[in-house]
Amino acid sequence: xxxxxxxxxxxxxxxxxxxxxxxxxxxxxxxxxxxxxxxxxxxxxxxxxxxxxxxxxxxxxxxxxxxxxxxxxxxxxxxxxxxxxxxxxxxxxxxxxxxxxxxxxxxxxxxxx
Amino acid sequence: xxxxxxxxxxxxxxxxxxxxxxxxxxxxxxxxxxxxxxxxxxxxxxxxxxxxxxxxxxxxxxxxxxxxxxxxxxxxxxxxxxxxxxxxxxxxxxxxxxxxxxxxxxxxxxxxxxxxxxxxxxxxxxxxxxxxxxxxxxxxxxxxxxxxxxxxxxxxxxxxxxxxxxxxxxxxxxxxxxxxxxxxxxxxxxxxxxxxxxxxxxxxxxxxxxxxxxxxxxxxxxxxxxxxxxxx
Numbered sequence: 001x002x003x004x005x006x007x008x009x010x011x012x013x014x015x016x017x018x019x020x021x022x023x024x025x026x027x028x029x030x031x032x033x034x035x036x037x038x039x040x041x042x043x044x045x046x047x048x049x050x051x052x053x054x055x056x057x058x059x060x061x062x063x064x065x066x067x068x069x070x071x072x073x074x075x076x077x078x079x080x081x082x083x084x085x086x087x088x089x090x091x092x093x094x095x096x097x098x099x100x101x102x103x104x105x106x107x108x109x110x111x112x113x
Numbered sequence: 114x115x116x117x118x119x120x121x122x123x124x125x126x127x128x129x130x131x132x133x134x135x136x137x138x139x140x141x142x143x144x145x146x147x148x149x150x151x152x153x154x155x156x157x158x159x160x161x162x163x164x165x166x167x168x169x170x171x172x173x174x175x176x177x178x179x180x181x182x183x184x185x186x187x188x189x190x191x192x193x194x195x196x197x198x199x200x201x202x203x204x205x206x207x208x209x210x211x212x213x214x215x216x217x218x219x220x221x222x223x224x225x226x227x228x229x230x231x232x233x234x235x236x237x238x239x240x241x242x243x244x245x246x247x248x249x250x251x252x253x254x255x256x257x258x259x260x261x262x263x264x265x266x267x268x269x270x271x272x273x274x275x276x277x278x279x280x281x282x283x284x285x286x287x288x289x290x291x292x293x294x295x296x297x298x299x300x301x302x303x304x305x306x307x308x309x310x311x312x313x314x315x316x317x318x319x320x321x322x323x324x325x326x327x328x329x330x331x332x333x334x335x336x337x338x339x340x341x342x343x344x345x
Contacts, residue, residue, distance in 0.1 A: 085281035
């Protein structure tokens with residue numbers, strides 16, 4: 001739901017980096033987004049098009065890598081995957097308090113020219 | 114000279130695409146500002162509550178009650194966020210509380226930078242408690258640390274017992290959960306046991322209080338917790 005304001009941050013960071021590396025254009029923007037970060041890739045695409053228009057990133061590709069959620073169950077001492085925020089261990093049913101992967105919101109890299 | 118490759122050619126010439134690895138956390142700037150806020154609050158000995166709920170759960174009504182019972186003995190101020198209007202700040206000022214309105218425009222949540230700007234209008238040393246009434250929304254504000262010492266997530270009995278399961282990331286982030294409008298519980302056949310079970314599932318560590326800002330029932334438990342000024 002806050003894809004637009006996240007994309008404003010992405011735009012600011014990307015333009016800053018492009019400028020300090022003397023780039024004329026940004027060809028691609030790569031993001032890494034955890035599946036439980038509360039961000040919809042489709043809404044990101046929309047925000048990207050709207051916010052990058054009239055910048056050196058207009059028409060650039062947006063590549064989003066989604067990271068699946070990975071929890072850790074302390075009693076079983078093993079990781080497990082669950083995409084539902086509750087983090088119930090499938091082996092023992094305990095609630096995990098440790099989400100090791102899935103909340104990432106990262107500007108991974110840029111393709112500059 | 115071209116600053117990119119120092120080749121001696123004019124500024125604008127093609128280099129072909131190249132890859133720039135960044136690995137930047139998008140919330141890093143907010144987290145940094147939140148940490149600055151937190152240090153400022155701590156040095157003023159201030160308890161700061163980030164108050165979160167859906168629209169219409171009774172955040173402002175809770176604060177009006179707080180103004181009536183608590184503020185006469187414990188100096189209190191409120192920073193209130195909404196997309197538009199300063200209706201809530203006006204309501205709170207009528208209740209006798211110093212209230213600063215942040216209108217967020219399009220933003221569906223408050224960010225640490227907005228709170229930092231609002232702090233310029235307050236004398237923190239004079240206060241014991243600062244409440245940040247966030248934008249009514251159970252999705253986006255969960256991701257944004259404001260520097261609070263206590264994150265209070267509220268649901269009203271009229272919203273249904275399964276709210277915590279529908280918005281788990283918000284309830285998971287809570288230090289304290291409040292079930293509001295309990296004076297309406299029987300009218301809407303609110304199932305207390307079911308609501309508590311759902312909350313335990315999503316936020317097993319957070320204490321849960323039931324209260325009514327209208328009748329005052331349960332408010333004492335909240336005051337006791339605020340008095341302790343629980344730290345994050």
